[in-house]
């Protein structure tokens with residue numbers, strides 16, 4: 491990819507044809523003044539009656555709405571469905587406003603379970619314990635429709651609609667990049683209006699955005715949100731794949747963002763399957779992308795002010811990896827994956843009841859289950875801007891060395907660190 495030499499992040503909502511004046515004198519909608527206040531949920535795009543909004547990538551590769559002033563009627567429908575800012579305001583994250591309510595004080599905390607699908611193969615194909623397959627199977631068996639995120643043929647992430655298990659199966663596994671919701675919200679509405687049972691799964695801000703777009707409490711809608719550390723930039727991911735392909739003089743054929751089969755549930759190793767010019771397949775196991783992801787350099791700006799980083803979530807069920815299960819119930823952990831399930835609503839409770847026979851479960855205390863992403867957003871790394879400047883000005887390999895632990899010096903440092911730790915442990919014994 492040809493990149494300009496300069497990193498120029500955008501600030502507020504972008505317009506096309508903004509020289510076009512409106513006779514009524516009404517201003518163009520200001521969807522967000524700071525890019526931290528837009529999560530890219532597409533509710534505004536879907537709500538616009540004249541298709542005046544398109545989602546376009548910014549310099550970090552995240553989709554944001556762009557408004558065509560020539561088409562815009564200044565009707566304000568896009569503003570009315572934009573929920574993120576309201577939720578950020580409640581949490582006190584909006585620069586201009588103090589917190590509005592004390593959410594935690596007024597709400598019942600969710601019930602909490604550790605869950606493993608009884609079918610071992612399903613569990614192995616899933617990120618954690620396979621709870622998503624359990625609930626989506628039930629929806630499909632009822633003649634319903636499932637929405638979720640799949641990997642595209644270009645190894646990007648995209649939401650699709652599934653009526654068959656084969657399509658739903660593609661939703662299994664975490665894709666550590668922001669997924670495209672292109673055209674999805676209107677499809678969900680049309681399924682709901684047709685009386686179909688719908689399960690929508692995605693990040694909390696995608697679920698909140700969908701509900702805000704719908705503006706109606708449909709009884710036939712069920713939602714599942716994933717606990718998310720933050721969604722990484724698809725642009726960095728694409729460049730990472732290009733770098734790996736060039737390095738191995740081979741073409742990428744398959745990707746596993748977190749290879750559980752070969753390394754276990756707890757480990758975090760990305761596996762790329764590449765084909766070289768001789769037609770041979772090479773398996774590349776790497777932690778370079780993982781380290782940048784864990785360093786929180788790759789997250790969308792809104793993720794650093796995520797209002798859903800608490801035990802309260804907008805979906806009926808919240809699912810996650812049950813980190814910490816080895817401490818509270820070691821007998822339940824086999825390093826093949828355990829899901830954490832938060833039951834947030836009556837509808838979620840009824841859905842969970844339907845799938846209880848397909849899973850092994852353990853009721854847990856919420857206070858024993860609080861991983862960092864259930865407490866507060868991850869802070870912006872102090873050198874995030876430096877990271878992006880480097881991405882724009884230097885080869886990817888330099889970024890991989892500085893932020894992804896790549897290269898001889900980094901490997902030597904890690905080996906030395908491991909040696910020191912094991913010596914210290916021996917001396918303590």
Ligand SMILES: Cc1cc2nc3c(=O)[nH]c(=O)nc-3n(C[C@H](O)[C@H](O)[C@H](O)COP(=O)(O)OP(=O)(O)OC[C@H]3O[C@@H](n4cnc5c(N)ncnc54)[C@H](O)[C@@H]3O)c2cc1C
Pocket residue numbers: 615616617618619620621622623637638639640647661662663664665666667668669691692693714716717718719720721722809810811812813829830861863
């Ligand atoms: C970007 C990202 C960050 C995450 N961060 C955390 C974390 O901090 N802590 C934690 O415990 N778990 C995290 N997860 C994992 C998530 O909690 C698991 O999806 C969950 O454990 C589901 O378990 P399962 O076994 O039912 O999985 P699966 O069957 O593998 O579940 C797949 C589900 O994930 C959804 N999904 C996959 N990729 C995306 C995506 N890019 N955008 C939206 N939805 C997606 C699918 O639609 C489907 O609903 C993260 C996942 C993603 C994609």
Ligand code: SF4
Pocket residue numbers: 521522527528529530531532533534535555571572573574575699
């Ligand atoms: S509705 Fe969603 S995509 Fe549109 S401005 Fe608001 S947060 Fe961004």
Ligand code: SF4
Pocket residue numbers: 519537538539540541542543557561562563564565566567568569
């Ligand atoms: S004000 Fe109305 S017409 Fe203009 S972008 Fe928003 S929804 Fe579309």
Ligand code: SF4
Pocket residue numbers: 529693694695696718719720721790792793794796797798
């Ligand atoms: S961290 Fe929050 S804002 Fe970011 S993708 Fe996840 S739910 Fe959305």
